[in-house]
Amino acid sequence: MIAVLAAAGWLGAGGTAVAGRRRIATGLAALALVATLARAATTVALARAGWWFAAEKVVIAAPLSLAAVVVGVRRTPVALFFAGFAATGAVLVTVLHGYPVSAAAALLTVAGIAAATAVTWRLLHRRTSRPSVAVAVVALVAGTGFAVIATASPEPPHRHVPVAAATTTTSRQAVNGPTKRLTLTAGTIDGAWAFNGQVPGPEIAVTVGDTLEVTLRNRDIDRGVTLHWHGYDVPNDQDGVPGVTQDVVLPGGQFVYRFKADQAGTYWYHTHSASDIGVRMGLYGVLVVRPAPGAATTGDNECAVPNGSCADVTVPLHTLGGRLLPEPTTAQLAAGTPVRLRLINTDSTTHRYAVAGAPFRVVAIDGVKLDGPTPLENTALLIPAGGRFDVLTGAPAALFVDGRLVHSTGPVPPTPGAWPVFDPLTYGAHSRAPWSHIDRSLTLVLDRGLDLRGLLPRYAHTVNGAADPDIPTQVVHRDEVVRLTIVNRSLVVHPWHLHGHHVLVLARNGKAPTGSALWLDSFDVRPGEVWEVAFRADNPGMWANHCHNLPHAEAGMMLHLMYA
Structure with a gap:
């Protein structure tokens, strides 16, 4: 000013x-x-x-x-x-x-x-x-x-590979164990794009130890489709990023994804081909991985497996053609019945959630259990684009999103007002980081400005002053502990998402978390904020690292992390 x-x-x-x-x-x-x-x-x-x-x-x-x-x-x-x-x-x-x-x-x-x-x-x-x-x-x-x-400086190691003709491709990995097989067919329907003719696509529910095999087919999506398992740390060749881990699946083609389910939690899947359009048009669905039989199901996981005394509800929030999905639902439950709400934000912007009528606990974020969650009341939850919160409450209660009723289990309480916002960095029982040292430090400065790397300047969403595909690939070595410092110099929120890894939050604006260890795969970096996060490089490959406001990624805010 x-x-x-x-x-x-x-x-x-x-x-x-x-x-x-x-x-x-x-x-x-x-x-x-x-x-x-x-x-x-x-x-x-x-x-x-x-x-x-x-x-x-x-x-x-x-x-x-x-x-x-x-x-x-x-x-x-x-x-x-x-x-x-x-x-x-x-x-x-x-x-x-x-x-x-x-x-x-x-x-x-x-x-x-x-x-x-x-x-x-x-x-x-x-x-x-x-x-x-x-x-x-x-x-x-x-x-x-x-x-x-x-x-004319040296090109980054990553170059986009040519898009091949429609083919049948199978994972290079041999994965054993009980196999759950299904087919997802992408196609247009009534002005939307859908998997198996429905929005959202079919909910995929598996158990830890299962092998999941999904055949993706493209009926008539001209832009092509893939499947990215958002937040699920799959092997690199199953990650679904066109031009990086596979060729895009064009009309008439198919690709077979096959990987072991080894992470219990709430996740989702979506196309990663022209994702700013495809996801918005409806190519997304829910992935729930439940604990194996005999695994501990007490405490915060008491509602992990549906049974006669517990309700397990998935709420994949999405804006389709200006209409908020899902439509409001009601399930009349006996007072005191435990309810696990799996809250999934599939949009490109943050949404405000509120659980009213009963105390609740946030028992997991981005598929990872929190330590020592305490009861909350009259508190709003801001869930970033791509993020997931698992909330445990009891009937009767109601879920509101941006002031709109989405789900209720009894009489509907008044619409929540201007409640204070939940801060996950201060919630739960404090725990120490699993590492005592950092092997490599990388910095990402997020901005919007002129990208001068090409022959013609362009106004783009940039990382370190450049825009995709001209952002140099960041290189790590296997088993290194890598710190990412992510700085938002722009005037808008950037929900950050690294594929193939969960990151541990070390600090936000120089202040270390005081609550439970926070392992995230999607988190909002607000204007002026500086986040420090870390991960162990234990999943080799070439990984996308981008803003999950998908129009921002399409406009340049996408780079890659490569294992040497």
């Missing part, structure tokens, strides 16, 4: 100076000078405090602001306009480019400022300012050269 005020002040001073209103021009210039000095002071203070987003303000915006002050104090119309262009350029670098600082961005900004100054000189004096033109040309050529050099 201070930077915008400074730019507006200098430009306003230039405009009023041209109009002959010198007193107003002087006042606006003084305002711009104060704002410029204030911006310098706040930037220095924040940089000294370790602010993640100070780099381009120190390296690029600061020299431009200094030039604005030195030239602008002359108070001629052209000088004031130059100061305004310099201040505006500093703002645009922050908004459009930002991270990381690059010579190309700095030089192209200087070229724009010099060109704008040359045009202004021409309009006001009816002659050309040769120094301004020369600076603009030299900066443009040099900035373009640096951008080309960046483009």
